[in-house]
Amino acid sequence: xxxxxxxxxxxxxxxxxxxxxxxxxxxxxxxxxxxxxxxxxxxxxxxxxxxxxxxxxxxxxxxxxxxxxxxxxxxxxxxxxxxxxxxxxxxxxxxxxxxxxxxxxxxxxxxxxxxxxxxxxxxxxxxxxxxxxxxxxxxxxxxxxxxxxxxxxxxxxxxxxxxxxxxxxxxxxxxxxxxxxxxxxxxxxxxxxxxxxxxxxxxxxxxxxxxxxxxxxxxxxxxxxxxxxxxxxxxxxxxxxxxxxxxxxxxxxxxxxxxxxxxxxxxxxxxxxxxxxxxxxxxxxxxxxxxxxxxxxxxxxxxxxxxxxxxxxxxx
Amino acid sequence: xxxxxxxxxxxxxxxxxxxxxxxxxxxxxxxxxxxxxxxxxxxxxxxxxxxxxxxxxxxxxxxxxxxxxxxxxxxxxxxxxxxxxxxxxxxxxxxxxxxxxxxxxxxxxxxxxxxxxxxxxxxxxxxxxxxxxxxxxxxxxxxxxxxxxxxxxxxxxxxxxxxxxxxxxxxxxxxxxxxxxxxxxxxxxxxxxxxxxxxxxxxxxxxxxxxxxxxxxxxxxxxxxxxxxxxxxxxxxxxxxxxxxxxxxxxxxxxxxxxxxxxxxxxxxxxxxxxxxxxxxxxxxxxxxxxxxxxxxxxxxxxxxxxxxxxxxxxxx
Numbered sequence: 066x067x068x069x070x071x072x073x074x075x076x077x078x079x080x081x082x083x084x085x086x087x088x089x090x091x092x093x094x095x096x097x098x099x100x101x102x103x104x105x106x107x108x109x110x111x112x113x114x115x116x117x118x119x120x121x122x123x124x125x126x127x128x129x130x131x132x133x134x135x136x137x138x139x140x141x142x143x144x145x146x147x148x149x150x151x152x153x154x155x156x157x158x159x160x161x162x163x164x165x166x167x168x169x170x171x172x173x174x175x176x177x178x179x180x181x182x183x184x185x186x187x188x189x190x191x192x193x194x195x196x197x198x199x200x201x202x203x204x205x206x207x208x209x210x211x212x213x214x215x216x217x218x219x220x221x222x223x224x225x226x227x228x229x230x231x232x233x234x235x236x237x238x239x240x241x242x243x244x245x246x247x248x249x250x251x252x253x254x255x256x257x258x259x260x261x262x263x264x265x266x267x268x269x270x271x272x273x274x275x276x277x278x279x280x281x282x283x284x285x286x287x288x289x290x291x292x293x294x295x296x297x298x299x300x301x302x303x304x305x306x307x308x309x310x311x312x313x314x315x316x317x318x319x320x321x322x323x324x325x326x327x328x329x330x331x332x333x334x335x336x337x338x339x340x341x342x343x344x345x346x347x348x349x350x351x352x353x354x355x356x357x358x359x360x361x362x363x364x365x366x367x368x369x370x371x372x373x374x375x376x377x378x379x380x381x
Numbered sequence: 382x383x384x385x386x387x388x389x390x391x392x393x394x395x396x397x398x399x400x401x402x403x404x405x406x407x408x409x410x411x412x413x414x415x416x417x418x419x420x421x422x423x424x425x426x427x428x429x430x431x432x433x434x435x436x437x438x439x440x441x442x443x444x445x446x447x448x449x450x451x452x453x454x455x456x457x458x459x460x461x462x463x464x465x466x467x468x469x470x471x472x473x474x475x476x477x478x479x480x481x482x483x484x485x486x487x488x489x490x491x492x493x494x495x496x497x498x499x500x501x502x503x504x505x506x507x508x509x510x511x512x513x514x515x516x517x518x519x520x521x522x523x524x525x526x527x528x529x530x531x532x533x534x535x536x537x538x539x540x541x542x543x544x545x546x547x548x549x550x551x552x553x554x555x556x557x558x559x560x561x562x563x564x565x566x567x568x569x570x571x572x573x574x575x576x577x578x579x580x581x582x583x584x585x586x587x588x589x590x591x592x593x594x595x596x597x598x599x600x601x602x603x604x605x606x607x608x609x610x611x612x613x614x615x616x617x618x619x620x621x622x623x624x625x626x627x628x629x630x631x632x633x634x635x636x637x638x639x640x641x642x643x644x645x646x647x648x649x650x651x652x653x654x655x656x657x658x659x660x661x662x663x664x665x666x667x668x669x670x671x672x673x674x675x676x677x678x679x680x681x682x683x684x685x686x687x688x689x690x691x692x693x694x695x696x697x698x
Contacts, residue, residue, distance in 0.1 A: 087661075088656075088660065088661065089660060090658075090659060090660040092658045092659045092660055092681065093658065093660065095425045095426045095658070096425075096426040096427065096520075096658070108662075116676060117662065117665070117676065120652065120653070120663070120664075120665065120666075121653045121663070122653075122662070122663040122664075122665070123478075123653055123654070123655045123661065123663035124653075125476065125477045125478050125503070126477065127475065127477070128475075128477060129477060130477060130478060130655060132655070132661070132663060134661065134662050134663060137662060137665075137676070279477065328655075330656065330660070331478065331479070331655045331656040331657075331660070331661060332467070332477075332478065332479055333428055333520070334426060334428075334520060334656070334658055335427070335428060
């Protein structure tokens with residue numbers, strides 16, 4: 066039996082499979098043994114209470130879906146009292162995902178949630194930054210550095226920083242997060258998209274635009290993970306369209322130390338268990354003792370790699 | 382498939398581990414005992430591999446699907462609950478998300494389950510191509526159930542469109558318990574009406590006082606239907622009124638029930654959803670919970686809600 070455990074900074078996970086924030090809630094315990102997962106990542110909480118976006122909040126696309134849920138939240142106190150306890154009873158590390166609209170509010174929220182029962186904090190800096198007219202923090206290296214260093218000053222908890230695939234210059238943004246003290250990078254999130262019903266001429270989402278997820282974005286996410294892997298030394302948690310063990314392996318070979326599974330759970334609530342089984346089977350078939358040795362193990366031709374690097378630098 | 386608590390005649394079941402429930406739902410002691418803490422519970426929601434036993438058109442709009450599952454789903458499924466169907470990918474249709482579909486019937490074998498659906502979009506068009514003998518994955522059972530007290534005397538069921546499928550199991554259960562039924566069926570025209578499909582059993586047909594209204598002759602219009610519903614409720618005492626499938630009918634019943642405060646009113650709601658299990662928060666609708674406006678998940682706190690709690694017009698500000 067292969068060793069499926071992986072290290073994310075100071076944290077050791079029993080295997081590299083965990084849910085993506087927003088695509089997970091404790092209700093999945095009805096379909097899946099949550100003690101089999103590497104970690105439990107709870108849906109993002111924001112310090113300010115909000116109702117979320119208008120319906121319809123979801124629309125189907127080719128090999129994926131668009132969503133505009135809008136991070137409904139009842140604030141940090143309700144979150145700690147009513148939400149967290151449901152997740153901390155499974156003997157699986159719990160990661161809280163935090164979203165906020167200013168660097169200061171981010172730092173404050175992460176400090177408040179630096180609780181003993183919380184194993185790591187995932188800062189979702191893909192959310193709109195009110196100090197930059199709503200542009201996400203992770204769109205630019207400067208605002209990424211500002212937000213992450215503000216958080217870092219206020220918590221000694223393991224800090225994962227979730228970047229957005231909507232940004233260019235992803236290597237520079239990942240480096241900014243590392244320089245500001247992130248312990249890991251989560252790459253990435255949904256890709257901004259839009260769909261229109263040609264019969265009614267109305268947008269298919271109540272909020273007009275939303276995030277595209279599912280297999281449709283997987284190649285894009287694999288590329289971003291690989292670019293980050295080349296740019297930073299801290300671990301990367303890959304995310305985007307993972308449905309099978311092979312998908313997870315692809316992200317690990319590209320440079321991920323662990324993976325998050327999102328939309329696939331909506332199609333099969335037990336899918337994360339199948340992915341864990343599939344990783345163990347792959348290791349057995351290929352005589353791999355430790356799955357962590359696969360991280361970044363994509364077979365690249367050295368000359369081509371140099372050429373690719375020059376191209377990547379030119380195109381950002 | 383009668384499941385009755387030994388201490389109560391209320392046949393309803395809360396979701397296995399949901400802390401929340403519809404705000405005016407019966408208090409916990411009236412419901413069947415919930416399962417123990419979910420960290421020790423075996424999976425109660427599963428993907429079932431099914432074989433298509435029968436699949437055919439009922440009329441120009443609706444299709445009937447009968448499945449044989451790999452588990453005794455007829456025993457664990459309750460009126461009002463739904464499944465998520467993994468519709469096949471065909472040459473022209475590629476549904477990505479699963480499709481929520483309420484259960485039309487279960488049994489008589491413990492592993493058979495029936496659906497009645499309207500072909501409207503990508504998912505149901507693809508589903509309609511399934512041949513008998515083919516396989517289909519379904520996830521469930523999901524959601525809560527209607528409240529029904531077998532000690533009651535008479536209930537009213539107001540059905541339109543595919544809402545009929547959702548309430549058919551409720552009608553069967555009420556009839557099996559000997560309750561009298563006032564059935565109001567609304568359809569575009571006589572050809573769309575599925576009276577036999579709705580009442581199904583001889584018992585239900587014997588106990589039902591059926592009233593049909595149509596768009597074609599104007600009798601289904603709110604102005605015409607309102608006085609008729611009021612007259613029916615005034616003429617005979619009713620214990621509960623149920624509906625599903627039409628926002629217009631729901632709003633009409635909410636107004637009509639104002640003058641019948643002791644009558645239980647329940648609606649099975651519909652909403653676009655992704656996960657079906659209360660995770661994605663896409664299927665919320667607005668409810669008035671004792672003066673407090675709240676978004677509740679149709680898939681989880683519902684799909685059955687008190688008619689009186691539904692907020693008709695939603696303003697997101």
